[in-house]
Amino acid sequence: MVILIINTHSILNSGDSGILLAQIDFLQTHFKKSDISLVSRTPALDQKFYKNLVTEIFPPLLPAPSVFKGKRAQIIESLKCLFSIKNKIRLLRKIEKCDLIISSGGGYFWTNRKWIPGPMFFQNYIHVRIALLLKRPVIFFPQSIGPFYNRMASNMMSGLLSHKKTIKIFAREMISYRSAKKLVKKSADFKKIELCPDTALLLREKTLKNTAGPAQGEKRPIIALTLRKWDFPDSGKKQKKDYHKKYLAELEKFCHDYYYSKGANFVIFPQSRGPGSFEDDRMISKTLFLRLKKNIPAPHLFYHDLPDDSSPYAIIDLLSRADIALTTRLHSALFALVAGTPAVSFAYQHKSKGIMKELGFENFCLDIEKIDSKKIKSMVAYTLKNKDEIRSMIDSKLIITRNIIKDRLIDSLKPFQIQ
Numbered sequence: 405m406v407i408l409i410i411n412t413h414s415i416l417n418s419g420d421s422g423i424l425l426a427q428i429d430f431l432q433t434h435f436k437k438s439d440i441s442l443v444s445r446t447p448a449l450d451q452k453f454y455k456n457l458v459t460e461i462f463p464p465l466l467p468a469p470s471v472f473k474g475k476r477a478q479i480i481e482s483l484k485c486l487f488s489i490k491n492k493i494r495l496l497r498k499i500e501k502c503d504l505i506i507s508s509g510g511g512y513f514w515t516n517r518k519w520i521p522g523p524m525f526f527q528n529y530i531h532v533r534i535a536l537l538l539k540r541p542v543i544f545f546p547q548s549i550g551p552f553y554n555r556m557a558s559n560m561m562s563g564l565l566s567h568k569k570t571i572k573i574f575a576r577e578m579i580s581y582r583s584a585k586k587l588v589k590k591s592a593d594f595k596k597i598e599l600c601p602d603t604a605l606l607l608r609e610k611t612l613k614n615t616a617g618p619a620q621g622e623k624r625p626i627i628a629l630t631l632r633k634w635d636f637p638d639s640g641k642k643q644k645k646d647y648h649k650k651y652l653a654e655l656e657k658f659c660h661d662y663y664y665s666k667g668a669n670f671v672i673f674p675q676s677r678g679p680g681s682f683e684d685d686r687m688i689s690k691t692l693f694l695r696l697k698k699n700i701p702a703p704h705l706f707y708h709d710l711p712d713d714s715s716p717y718a719i720i721d722l723l724s725r726a727d728i729a730l731t732t733r734l735h736s737a738l739f740a741l742v743a744g745t746p747a748v749s750f751a752y753q754h755k756s757k758g759i760m761k762e763l764g765f766e767n768f769c770l771d772i773e774k775i776d777s778k779k780i781k782s783m784v785a786y787t788l789k790n791k792d793e794i795r796s797m798i799d800s801k802l803i804i805t806r807n808i809i810k811d812r813l814i815d816s817l818k819p820f821q822i823q
Contacts, residue, residue, distance in 0.1 A: 405503050405820060406439045410531040412508045414446040414471075415453045415677040419735025422604040422716035424815045427545060428457050430606060434814060443500060443531060445471050446679050453713050462495045463488065465531060467523045471679040476562050496534070504820055505535040509545040509576065509603045511755050513736075514552065516637035521557040530562055532560040536622055543816055545601040546576040546809070548755035549639040553637075562587040565597075572816040574600040577758025600812045601805050602759055604738050620625060622636060625788055626669045626743075627662070628726035629655070629690045632676065633753045634772060647773055651750075652688075655730070656695050658777040662784065663700045670696065671726065673708040675719060675733040680709045685733070728787050730780065732772065734759060741765075741802065746787045746794045750775055763801055 409427060423444070425786035429439055441460040444450040445468065451461050467621040469483035470476040499505065513529045521529075535542050554559040565573055566589040573596055575581035584597045636647045655717035662668045670785075672693050680688075686709065693707040708722065716739060723729055723736070724743035730752045731737040737760065740747035747765075751757040752772045760769045768787070772778060787794060 405437060406501055406716075407504050407506060408441050408498055408502045408535075409506045409508050410443045410445070410535070411528045412442050412444050413512070414444060414679050415450050416446060417676040417683060417752050418714060418716045418719050419604065419675060419733060419738075420508075420510055421453070421605055422735055423602065423738065424454075424720075425457075425459065425716060426530065426606040427506070427509060428454075428553060430813060430819050431601070431744055431811070432457075434817065435737040435820075443495065445527075449713065453715075458500070462498065463491050464527050465492055465495060465534070466523070468527045468528045469684060470522075471607060473678070473681055483523070485768075496538075496723070498542060498579075499535050499538055499648045502535075503539055504690065504817075505532075505540045505542045507532055507542060507544045507547070509547050509574075511548040511753070513549050514753075515545065515557045516551070518553050519761075520554060520742065521552075521560070525557055529564065530696050532564050536564065536569050537620075539569055541819075542567075542570045543572045544570070544574055545813070546574040546602055548576060548758075549580040549587070551754070556558070557654075558587060562589060566590065566593055571596060571819070573597045574812065574816070576600060576602045577755055577762050579754040579758050597688040598604045598816075599762070601690065601762060602738060603809060603813075604716070604735055605742065605802065605805050606809055607739075608744050609718065622667060623667065623782075626725060627659075627661075627726040628723055628731075628736075628740070629654070629670060629672045629689075629692070630675045630685065630729070630731045630733045630734045631672075631692060632653075632685050632752070633682060633688050634670070634732070636773065639773075642776050651772060652692060652695070654775045654780070655692060658780045659692075659696050659779060660699055661777065663704055669704045669706070671706040671722070673710055673719070673787070674721060675710075675731075675736045677710065677712050677714075727791065728784055730784075744795055745797065746791065748783050748787070759788075763805060764797075765801075815819055 408617050412424050415421045426643045440458045441636050443462045446590035447463045448459045470484045472481045477490050519783045573584050579598050636644045639778045670688050673687045678684045720739045721742045722746050723740045729740035729747040734756045737747040737749040749760050749769045750772045751769050757769050
C-alpha cells in the first residue's frame with residue numbers, strides 16, 4: 405500500500421507533528437505493508453525526526469514565503485522552491501504511484517485575506533488538485549475547513565470536496581462539518597462528509613527521562629501556559645492592538661493574583677517554534693515570562709524553551725506534571741487531555757471552541773477577545789477543586805473518542821484492503 409500524506413506542516417509546530425505521528429502510527433498499525441511518504445514545509449528538518457517512520461519526505465510544489473524568516477530569506481528560499489524542477493518531478497511521480505493520498509489532519513484550509521487566498525492556501529490546494537487530476541483517491545483526514553474571507557477560496561475548496569475522487573471528508577468539529585456540506589455541489593456528496601475528532605487524541609502519554617520542567621514533587625498548584633501570536637483578523641487596526649494588549653495583560657494579572665493568593669507555580673513553554681515568525685510562540689511566551697519575572701520569584705516561575713525538533717511526547721510529559729493547563733494553542737489543550745490534565749482553552753478560531761465542545765469540554769473554553777483574569781481565576785479554582793472528578797471525566801472521554809476515531813478511519817479505509 406503506497407500512501408502519500410500531503411499538506412503536513414512542520415516538526416516546529418508540535419500540534420501538527422502530534423497529528424502526523426498519530427496518523428503514521430494508525431496507518432502502520434492497520435496496513436500490513438505500507439509505504440508512507442510525506443510532503444512537508446520543512447523537509448530537511450522533518451527528515452531527521454521522521455526518518456525511521458516514512459520512506460521519503462518531499463518539499464511542497466509551491467512555496468509559502470511566510471515559512472521563512474526575514475524578507476531576504478523569503479525571496480531566496482521561495483525562488484529555490486519554485487524552480488526546483490527535479491523535486492517537483494519526483495513528487496509528481498510519487499503521486500502517480502500512490503494507492504491513496506491523505507490530506508493531513510489539521511487546520512490548513514482557511515484564509516483571512518479578503519480578495520484572493522494567501523500563498524499557504526494555494527500551497528495546500530495545489531497538492532490536492534494535482535492528486536485529483538491524476539485520478540488518485542483522496543481522503544481528508546480530520547481537519548477544520550474555513551473560514552474563507554473571499555469567494556475565490558470557497559469556490560476552489562468546493563471543487564476539491566465535490567470531486568468524484570475525493571472519497572471521504574472528515575471534519576473535526578461541527579462548524580467545519582457544516583461548512584463542508586455547504587461547499588459540496590451535490591446533496592449526494594453529503595454522505596462522504598463525517599465528523600471525526602482530531603487524530604492527535606490517539607497519542608498516548610509516555611514517561612520520558614531527563615526532561616526539564618516542574619517535578620512531580622513541586623509545591624502545588626502547577627499551572628502550565630501556552631500562548632500564540634494572534635492578529636485578530638476580524639478586527640480593525642486599533643482594535644487588534646487593544647485585543648493583543650488585553651490578552652497579555654489579563655494573563656499577567658491572573659498569574660500575579662494566583663501566585664500571591666495561592667502560591668502557585670507557573671511553567672510557560674512555546675508549543676510552536678515556527679516555521680515563520682507568525683507561528684513562532686517563543687517571543688510572546690518570553691514576553692509574558694519577563695513580565696511575570698518582575699514579581700514572581702524563580703522557584704515559582706519556569707520557562708521551558710523547547711528545542712526546534714521537540715517531540716509532542718515531550719509536551720505531553722511536561723503537561724502531565726501540571727495541575728491545569730491554560731492554552732491558546734489548541735493542541736496544547738488536547739495534549740493536556742492526553743496527559744490526563746484539565747485544560748482551559750482560549751479560542752482564537754472556531755476550531756478551538758468546536759473541538760472542545762465535541763469532547764464535552766465547552767465550559768472550559770474562553771474566546772480570546774473576551775479573555776478576563778477573573779473568569780480565568782474562577783475556572784481554575786473550579787477545576788482544581790474538582791480535579792479528581794474532571795480527570796475521571798477526561799479518561800472516560802478519551803476512551804470513547806479514540807474508539808470513534810479508529811472506527812471511522814478504519815471504515816473509510818476498507819476499500820483499500822485494510823488488514
